[in-house]
Amino acid sequence: MPSPSTRSAKASEAFYESSISRIVEMAWEDRTTFEAIEAQFGLTESAVIDLMRRHMKPSSFRMWRKRVAGRRTKHAVLRGAVFLRYRAKHTRQ
Numbered sequence: 001m002p003s004p005s006t007r008s009a010k011a012s013e014a015f016y017e018s019s020i021s022r023i024v025e026m027a028w029e030d031r032t033t034f035e036a037i038e039a040q041f042g043l044t045e046s047a048v049i050d051l052m053r054r055h056m057k058p059s060s061f062r063m064w065r066k067r068v069a070g071r072r073t074k075h076a077v078l079r080g081a082v083f084l085r086y087r088a089k090h091t092r093q
Helices: 004-028 034-041 045-055 059-068
Strands: none
Touching: 004 034, 004 045, 004 059, 034 045, 045 059
């Protein structure tokens, strides 16, 4: 019988694998902040960057990093209170 720590590691890995496409989608969206990703998935900005590096083609990752670097809308502190939450058009309202 697996130990509790092994079971929880496997469960978190399964959750992680099922959430990768959503994390990539949120990171690719201009108006979704890194703080929103952290609140939903528990990944810091650097963890999101590492995930994007591992799961994207090198050219796509470079293009994304160039576009996101310094972008005000990707950081809640920089964007102000005008946009408190962004929801993609294809998600349920």
